[in-house]
Amino acid sequence: MGWLTRDIEHAPCTVEVSHRFESLHAHVRFDNGAVVYPGDAVRVKGPEIMAPFGHVVRESREATIVRASRLERLWTRLTGDIEVMELCEFSFSEEAKL
Numbered sequence: 001m002g003w004l005t006r007d008i009e010h011a012p013c014t015v016e017v018s019h020r021f022e023s024l025h026a027h028v029r030f031d032n033g034a035v036v037y038p039g040d041a042v043r044v045k046g047p048e049i050m051a052p053f054g055h056v057v058r059e060s061r062e063a064t065i066v067r068a069s070r071l072e073r074l075w076t077r078l079t080g081d082i083e084v085m086e087l088c089e090f091s092f093s094e095e096a097k098l
Contacts, residue, residue: 007067009034015044016058019051028063039068039076 012031018024028044036042044063051057068076 003070006069006072009065009067011063011065013044013061013063014058015049015061016056017049017051018056019053020056021054030063031060034065036065037068037073038080039072041066041068 011034014029014031016025016027016029018026026049028042030036042063042065044061046059046061049057049059
């Protein structure tokens, strides 16, 4: 992998979508053990998965993983902490402030 080039991988995966009171989530597990690193992008092929309320839906799909270049990975690591801190710049309180 070069400083500016991206690699593309295809991986079989299992998508789990839960729409239950106890858990509302969507997870992707790569069946071949692939790992996603900072800066990588993942796109799961196929139509949108909709789980009716109270159910969990699991489907086998194929995912395309676009690996970040070395430069993108370095940039993501350097700026990731700043972006997380931006998320922390809010607070919860009982009073509404106008």
